Amino acid sequence: MKIDTSLTLRQLPETMSQADLQFTVATEEDFDDIMAMSQDIYGGLDYLPTRYTSWLQDTNRIVILARKEDKVIALESVCMIDDGETMLVEGLRVAPQERGKGVAGVLLRFCSELVKSKYPEVKVCRLTRDDRLGPKDFEKYRLITKQGILLVRFKAEDVKSQLSVLNKGKEIQSSSSTSSSSSSSSKCPPVRLDHTAVHQLYLTTDLMQGVLPNLTIIQDWQPFKPVPTTMATLLKKDIDWMVDDVSKPAVASLCTFPYRVPVGKDWYYLNIDMYGKDLDLVKEQFLCHLERHTDTLEGHVMCQMFLDPLLWKPMAEYCQNTLSVELVKEYTEQCVVESDVI
Numbered sequence: 001m002k003i004d005t006s007l008t009l010r011q012l013p014e015t016m017s018q019a020d021l022q023f024t025v026a027t028e029e030d031f032d033d034i035m036a037m038s039q040d041i042y043g044g045l046d047y048l049p050t051r052y053t054s055w056l057q058d059t060n061r062i063v064i065l066a067r068k069e070d071k072v073i074a075l076e077s078v079c080m081i082d083d084g085e086t087m088l089v090e091g092l093r094v095a096p097q098e099r100g101k102g103v104a105g106v107l108l109r110f111c112s113e114l115v116k117s118k119y120p121e122v123k124v125c126r127l128t129r130d131d132r133l134g135p136k137d138f139e140k141y142r143l144i145t146k147q148g149i150l151l152v153r154f155k156a157e158d159v160k161s162q163l164s165v166l167n168k169g170k171e172i173q174s175s176s177s178t179s180s181s182s183s184s185s186s187k188c189p190p191v192r193l194d195h196t197a198v199h200q201l202y203l204t205t206d207l208m209q210g211v212l213p214n215l216t217i218i219q220d221w222q223p224f225k226p227v228p229t230t231m232a233t234l235l236k237k238d239i240d241w242m243v244d245d246v247s248k249p250a251v252a253s254l255c256t257f258p259y260r261v262p263v264g265k266d267w268y269y270l271n272i273d274m275y276g277k278d279l280d281l282v283k284e285q286f287l288c289h290l291e292r293h294t295d296t297l298e299g300h301v302m303c304q305m306f307l308d309p310l311l312w313k314p315m316a317e318y319c320q321n322t323l324s325v326e327l328v329k330e331y332t333e334q335c336v337v338e339s340d341v342i
């Protein structure tokens with residue numbers, strides 16, 4: 001599904017001149033210009049530097065730039081997902097000096113027209129937002145689901161030692177409970193799924209229906225439907241998939257491998273998407289993900305967890321009081337919204 005923009009780009013001179021903008025397909029050479037206008041984005045957690053090259057190589061995706069007097073002033077990427085029924089909008093950004101002038105709107109409409117002309121079967125446009133949506137937004141979009149955003153930061157080695165303290169505590173607890181009561185039930189640890197198990201659980205059973213928010217897998221800001229093509233895409237990524245119980249899951253989570261973010265030198269980003277409402281199970285899976293990655297990580301980590309809004313407060317308290325990590329910001333929300341493409 002390669003998107004060929006050339007025809008449509010030539011077909012829309014009206015839109016371009018109206019907005020005094022030119023649209024081009026992004027190339028490797030544009031990287032520095034894009035980074036220059038992305039300085040303050042997402043509080044230093046911009047994923048684009050890590051993904052840019054792979055985005056350009058992805059045949060289901062297009063990255064469009066808006067230019068004014070030849071200068072790059074905005075970017076948007078569109079990826080075709082869910083068997084070509086959905087256009088996923090990502091990476092939207094406008095240069096600081098050009099914000100508030102309607103540039104994002106013009107770029108969004110341009111990309112939408114472009115996709116419609118290439119993919120007449122496209123039905124919906126979906127995007128994930130973390131800003132506060134107002135009534136005007138809800139005239140345009142319907143809400144698919146929302147998750148609370150819990151952002152914490154720490155030094156990898158501090159959390160590593162905190163985790164070993166917690167583990168020692170657990171060992172002592174379990175050995176004393178085994179010796180005091182032979183009937184006490186021991187909880188099973190979370191299960192890390194291999195590709196076959198992921199495929200089986202998400203595609204061949206209904207077991208995830210009660211776990212996934214509105215049947216959506218949101219992985220590092222990307223909202224997908226659990227359909228075969230999507231799962232194939234997701235399984236190509238470096239992700240740890242976890243559940244509490246394969247035969248009857250109540251909590252499931254996806255964790256990225258840490259990647260560098262522009263917030264500072266030696267800063268890594270860990271993204272954990274958590275589904276389900278059981279606080280204890282969420283805590284367990286969170287610890288497992290941390291354990292796995294802090295083992296090899298050095299430097300500083302920004303860890304962002306997306307979870308059921310009702311679990312935000314108790315998890316924030318747990319992070320601060322038990323793990324001694326620093327809360328970076330108060331409660332915010334990740335909203336997955338959708339509009340029909342007409």
Ligand SMILES: CC(C)(COP(=O)(O)OP(=O)(O)OC[C@H]1O[C@@H](n2cnc3c(N)ncnc32)[C@H](O)[C@@H]1OP(=O)(O)O)[C@@H](O)C(=O)NCCC(=O)NCCS
Nearest residue numbers: 041092093094098099100101102103104105128129130131
């Ligand atoms: C968010 C941002 C792209 C808006 O750009 P802008 O040109 O100033 O946008 P405007 O305020 O002029 O709004 C224009 C349109 O963009 C839409 N828009 C605003 N924020 C948006 C967002 N986060 N996602 C999608 N659309 C958005 C508005 O609804 C409006 O649509 P309309 O023309 O159909 O009414 C810009 O402020 C920016 O680059 N911020 C930093 C990066 C960022 O937060 N990106 C959002 C990723 S979720």
